[in-house]
Amino acid sequence: MLKPQEAFQILQEIPVPRQKVHQVLIQCLGGILLEDVLADRDFPPFDRVMMDGIAIGNVEIREWKWEGIVFAGEAQKTLVHPNGAWEIMTGSPLPKNAVAVVKVEDLEFFEKEGEKWVSCKNESIEKGNFIHQKGIDILQGHVILKKGTRLKANHIAIAASVGYSKLWIESLGEIHVFSTGDELVSIESTPLDHQIRSSNSIMMQSALQHMGIPSYHLHLPDEPSIIHQAIKFSLEKSDILLLSGGVSAGKKDYIPSILKDLGFEAKFHKIAQKPGKPLWVGSRDDGKVIFAFPGNPISTLVCFSIYFLSWLQDQRTPFPQVKITGLPAPLANVDHWIPIQWTSEHAAEILKHNGSGDLVHWQHADALAWQKANDTSEELIYFPL
Ligand SMILES: Nc1nc2c(c(=O)[nH]1)N[C@H]1C(S)=C(S)[C@@H](COP(=O)(O)OP(=O)(O)OC[C@H]3O[C@@H](n4cnc5c(N)ncnc54)[C@H](O)[C@@H]3O)O[C@H]1N2
Ligand code: MOO
Numbered sequence: 001m002l003k004p005q006e007a008f009q010i011l012q013e014i015p016v017p018r019q020k021v022h023q024v025l026i027q028c029l030g031g032i033l034l035e036d037v038l039a040d041r042d043f044p045p046f047d048r049v050m051m052d053g054i055a056i057g058n059v060e061i062r063e064w065k066w067e068g069i070v071f072a073g074e075a076q077k078t079l080v081h082p083n084g085a086w087e088i089m090t091g092s093p094l095p096k097n098a099v100a101v102v103k104v105e106d107l108e109f110f111e112k113e114g115e116k117w118v119s120c121k122n123e124s125i126e127k128g129n130f131i132h133q134k135g136i137d138i139l140q141g142h143v144i145l146k147k148g149t150r151l152k153a154n155h156i157a158i159a160a161s162v163g164y165s166k167l168w169i170e171s172l173g174e175i176h177v178f179s180t181g182d183e184l185v186s187i188e189s190t191p192l193d194h195q196i197r198s199s200n201s202i203m204m205q206s207a208l209q210h211m212g213i214p215s216y217h218l219h220l221p222d223e224p225s226i227i228h229q230a231i232k233f234s235l236e237k238s239d240i241l242l243l244s245g246g247v248s249a250g251k252k253d254y255i256p257s258i259l260k261d262l263g264f265e266a267k268f269h270k271i272a273q274k275p276g277k278p279l280w281v282g283s284r285d286d287g288k289v290i291f292a293f294p295g296n297p298i299s300t301l302v303c304f305s306i307y308f309l310s311w312l313q314d315q316r317t318p319f320p321q322v323k324i325t326g327l328p329a330p331l332a333n334v335d336h337w338i339p340i341q342w343t344s345e346h347a348a349e350i351l352k353h354n355g356s357g358d359l360v361h362w363q364h365a366d367a368l369a370w371q372k373a374n375d376t377s378e379e380l381i382y383f384p385l
Contacts, residue, residue: 001272004306005369006336010267010281011311017239017287018170025159028151029212031169037145042135042164046076047094050130052253054085055098059125066109066116070095085118099222101130111364129361172312174214176238177201178230180245180255181295182222200244200293200300207304232262239288242308245295247277247310254359255292256280264290272373275333275356276303296356302337302368304384320380322368327380333373339365340382348382 002010020034049055056064057079064085070077079086079097082201086095094101106122138144145158151169159167184198185191186203201370203219208215216238220227228245234241246255256269271279276299280292291308293300308316324340326349339366340348348369352362369380 001270002268003373004271004273005272006247007268007279007281007307008310009252011307012314014267014281014283014289014311015287016172016312016314017289019170019173019239020170022166023169023171024166025164027212028159028167028169028171029153031151031167031171032167033145033147033149033155034170035174036143036147037159037162037164037167037283039140039142039144040251041140043137043144043161044132047318048132048133049088049090049092049094049101049262050132051101051103052089053087053104053130054103055079055095055101056085056125057097058083058125061136062121063117063119066118071076087118092329093192098126099127099296101109103130123242126136127202172240173212174238175208175240175242177204177208177215177217178220178241178243179217180220180222180227180243181246182252184219185247186219199297200295203297203301204242204244204304207309222246222254222360224254224258227254228258228261231258235262235284235288241290242284242304243287243290243292244300245293247280247292247294259290259292264288271335273337274331275299277334279303279307281307297359298353298356298362301362301385302356306337306368318383319367321379321381322367323347323379324350325378327371330371330375333371335373336371338369338371339385340369340379343365352353 002173013193045047054064061083064083067084067086068077069078069087070092071089074092076093077086077095079095086098102120102122102125107118108120109116117232123316144162145155149155149192175330179198179201183195185195187197190195198219203215205215218230220230231241243255244252259282264284266282267282270277275296276294278294283289293303323346327345339351339353339362341351342348351361351364365385367382367384371380
């Protein structure tokens with residue numbers, strides 16, 4: 001049977017299907033930029049005041065005549081008197097002829113002969129203080145975001161600031177998530193004795209949502225014709241499908257044969273690992289990819305976190321070794337994913353649990369330690385959860 005390491009290698013060969021879309025900015029997070037984004041003006045576009053206080057033209061004196069007040073959003077003023085000061089707010093354009101800004105905390109405003117004055121006790125005032133100089137960040141026409149950037153929240157802010165309300169990106173379309181099994185009922189239901197509430201799909205959907213990936217969920221009964229129809233229909237709308245349940249050896253574990261009927265080639269089915277042995281991953285000639293996870297909640301969690309996310313993000317590598325207390329003896333010929341909880345920065349202990357159907361004891365898991373088959377070492381590499 002395939003080892004986890006071999007499964008990772010196979011996954012690397014399966015391209016992640018992405019679509020080219022001109023997407024509204026709010027939905028661009030996580031997408032890959034297909035165009036250079038240019039600065040439409042200098043940044044900042046004017047000498048921007050960085051502190052509430054006064055703008056002055058003479059840094060040698062400590063008393064200035066008040067000339068007026070300017071707020072952010074008002075057009076640039078002019079400092080008329082060489083020893084004058086404009087009262088200014090953060091974000092306002094520096095008045096013409098001003099060379100420095102002094103913070104309000106260092107100032108005292110007072111009246112002299114019916115006129116308003118301002119003084120400062122601060123000894124060091126230098127030209128340029130608290131002025132965000134026009135064009136110092138970037139000049140108009142220069143590339144502010146490079147093609148190929150994977151968009152994070154800060155990139156979205158930059159695109160907005162240079163006037164791009166839409167971006168050409170390569171993005172994942174909606175991922176369709178299926179739970180399967182006649183024993184499962186919705187979260188809102190009161191289950192009968194032999195039923196359980198479905199938890200796998202919401203676990204996956206919430207993780208996808210956190211990554212900014214839209215998803216759609218459907219629950220399917222253990223009825224081959226319905227499963228076939230629903231998956232066929234989904235494949236017209238979605239490039240990536242995630243399924244849970246129905247992939248092991250039970251009489252109603254129809255998923256692998258249905259996926260074969262729908263034209264999918266199994267890249268692998270079953271990995272020599274615990275939990276998550278019956279994981280099925282396949283693709284079709286048109287680039288569609290399906291991950292069918294073993295139904296036990298922990299098996300889905302482990303396979304989703306380790307295999308699916310590493311494939312999707314093309315970047316998850318295990319973390320360096322950590323010393324773990326309480327490790328069980330290694331399994332013969334089967335790699336073991338062991339839930340661990342941190343006890344200090346570089347050490348962890350194992351969590352005792354009741355197998356891959358036990359969500360309860362796994363709630364404290366910080367990471368998954370990777371104990372390879374027959375490996376007796378006490379230091380293991382791990383994936384954070
Ligand atoms: N004879 C064999 N039996 C089993 C094998 C095997 O190799 N030979 N493998 C075992 C392993 S390992 C796992 S893991 C499970 C996986 O089975 P399936 O993928 O076929 O999943 P189901 O049978 O449909 O469900 C298993 C278990 O998980 C619960 N489940 C399913 N979906 C959900 C959901 N959305 N939310 C919460 N819980 C879910 C389901 O009720 C079952 O209790 O097979 C072993 N058997
Ligand atoms: O994959 Mo199973 O998780 O060992 O129960």
